[in-house]
Amino acid sequence: MAMTKEERTAKLRELEQKIASKKGIGALYGLVKGMSVTMRTMLKPAITTQYPHVKPDLPERTRGVIALKEENCTVCMLCSRECPDWCIYIDSHKDVMPPKTPGARARTRNVLDRFAIDYALCMYCGICVDVCPFDALFWSPHFEYSTDDLSTLTHEMDTLAKWMDFVPPPPPLEDGAEDPSQEGAAADSATPAAGTTEAAETQAPPAREERHDEEPPQIDQEAYDAAIAQGKPDREARALAKKAWILKRRKAQS
Amino acid sequence: MIFYHFFSNPWAVFALKLAAVFIFFLTAPLFLGYVEHKGLAHMQSRLGPMEAGKFHGWAQLIADGVKFIQKEDIVPDAADRRIFMLAPMIVIIPVSLVFLVIPFGPAAVSCHAPAGAGACGFWGENFDVGIFFVLAISAISVIGMLMAGWASANKFSLIGAIRGAAQLIAYELPLVLAASAVAMQAGTLSLVGIGDAQKAYWFVFPQIARFIIFVIASLAELSRPPFDMPIADSEIIFGHMTEYTGIRFGLFLLSEYAGIVSLSAIAVVLYLGAWHGFFVPWIPGPIWTLAKIGALSFLVIWLRATYPRLREDQLQKMAWKYLIPIALVNILLTMIFKVVF
Missing domain, CATH: 3.30.70.3270 (Alpha-Beta Plaits)
Structure with missing residues (x-):
């Protein structure tokens, strides 16, 4: 009667347990088994990877x-x-x-x-x-x-x-999933509003270097002093002064 | 004729032997150290040194040696300076002297030494009391260990040294008892004679229990895992070597590895048939001896990788309660067999 592989290993394990639980022999068996474990590990290839020479095989979305x-x-x-x-x-x-x-x-x-x-x-x-x-x-x-x-x-x-x-591209959506909302919004804004140059500007934000053509808002000293005189706190006064400066610039531009 | 004159000059022969022993003493531990690095690593599923010397880190031990020489040689303020500096040499000299009497091969067929035929072969010196010399001189190392531990003025060093001394006293006894039975069986104290006596069969076969006792006692004597209580790094830092740096620490390490080689060599001569081979008699004797020493040294490394350290009291119990009684019974049996047969 042929035993299956599982039956054989189960039987062997049972025998092993029996030997290991004996008092004198069990200790000896443990010593020998320990030696066999180290020897078998030595004969198997090591799990160390030689990192700078060999690149590690990492999962696609490793958090590096x-x-x-x-x-x-x-x-x-x-x-x-x-x-x-x-x-x-x-x-x-x-x-x-x-x-x-x-x-x-x-x-x-x-x-x-x-x-x-x-x-x-x-x-x-x-x-x-x-x-x-x-x-x-x-x-x-x-x-x-x-x-x-x-x-x-x-x-x-x-x-x-x-x-x-x-960064790998996002995984594909499941079947029947809704379109991502932002993509839809991007499609909306992509339709140019009739004839206006401003619409073209909203389509794609200008590159970072180009955005600096306008100087950042500064504080209008007059408005600031006036706000302080009214007893407003410093933070509010600064905000009001900035607002005043922007309004002034806009007036000058138009 | 030139060779004849050269070898008939006792001083030239003396210098040559000394050089050969010294070179073996320096290279064998280096080789063993590399094998330990790699073997231990692979037993733990690592690679070990891979960079030094490009090919599998073969030059790692040489690099280590260079590092030890370069490092500062620190002597602690409270240390007994002269004793502290002397200790590594006291440890290393006995280990190197052991190689002088290890026979690596059979006696030469023709010999021009004044002592006559049979006086020369693959050994440094053929003492009539070879085994006694070996065991006596290898026990001197512990004095160096005690010196190092005491002179360091460090409690960990002292504990380590005392442990080492206690261990040596406990395990020298089974070691000597095990070895004496072999001398009894061979009928000689000379290591060459013991080697010759194993022509028919290796002494390991009738003396298997004693061989195991000898190996265990050797491990304890060398304070190698699982008997490394004197240097137990998780308990007492590094025992008597705690305060040592640079080349003096290197000497301690060298003596440890040289000790493994020397005690393996003694075990090979006493039990594993010395230079006598099997199946392939055309392989010369010295190769056989070296191969057996290598195999036994590998066993020492293998044991280190496998077993955890024993507790100090377990170590003492094992020697006094088991090894010494078994060795004594064994010696009695050997005596009976020797008389009866």
Whole structure:
């Protein structure tokens, strides 16, 4: 009667248990078994990979570093506020854009000036990636950015943007799933509003260098002094002064 | 004729033997150390050294040696300076002297030594009391160990040294008893004579229990895992070597590996038929001896990779309650067999 492989191994294990539980022989058996384990491990190939010579075979979505998709960032600051280490540095200014339709109110927009992550502080918790409502932060599988200098571990947005190249495209949607809302919105704005040059501007945000053609708003000293004289707190006075300065510039432009 | 004159000059022969022993003493531990690095690593599913010397890290031990020489030789303020600096040499000299009497091959067929035929062969010196010399001189190392432990002025060093001394006293006894039975069976104390006596059969076969006792006692004597309580790094840092740096620490390490080679060599001569081979008699005797020493040294490494360290009291219990009584019974049996047959 032939035994199946499972039956045979079960029987062997039973026998093994019987021998191992005997008092004198069991100890000896344990010693011999230990020797056999080390010998078998030696004869098997080692699991170590020779890293710098051989690249590790990592999963596609390895969490190596956090990359920034710059055009998606709205400077909402959620990431830097949620960061437990406070290792995200964001600088921005408000940009005033011409109104969408003639005669309407001018639009303002946050422009990202600096986005930096200090990887010497970062603990790779990924909260910033989770919390970003605009899909501006991604886990990138890139991991080879070690240096011998702590200060060079603060990476600015050009580097963070380069790491986006390593991010694999999002997985395909399930069958019957709705179109992603943002993609639909992008399609809406892509239809040019009849004849206006402003519409072309909303289609694609200008490159970062071009956005700096307008100087950032400054504080109108007169308005500031007036607000202070009225007994307003400093913060409010500064905001009013900025507003006054923008209105003045707009008047000068038109 | 030139060779004849050269070898008939006792001083030239003396210098040559000394050089050969010294070179073996320096290279064999290096080789063994590399085997341990790699063997131990692979037994733990690692690779071990891979970079030094490009090919599988073959130059790692040489690099280590260079590092030891370069390092600062620190002597602690509170240390007994002269004793502290002397200790590594006291440890290493007995180990090196053991190689002087290990026979690696049979006696030469023709011999021009004044002592006559049978006086020369693959050994440094053929003492009539070879086995006694070996066991006596290898026990001197513990004095160096005690010196190191005491002179370091460090409690861990002292504990390590005392443990080492206690271990040596406990395990020297089974070691000597095990070895003496072999001398009894062979009818000689000379290592060459014991080697010759194993022409018919290796002494390991009638003396298997004693061989096991000898190996266990050797491990304990060398303070190798699982008997490494004197240097138990998780308890007492590094025992008597805690305060040592640089080349003096290197000497301690060298003596450890040389000790493995020397005790393996003694075990091979006493039990594993010395230079006598099997199946392939055309392989010369010295190769056989070296191969057996290598195999036994590998066993030492293998044991290190497998077993955890014993507790100090378990170690003492094992020697006094098991090994010494078994060795004594064994010696009695050997005596009876020797008289009856």
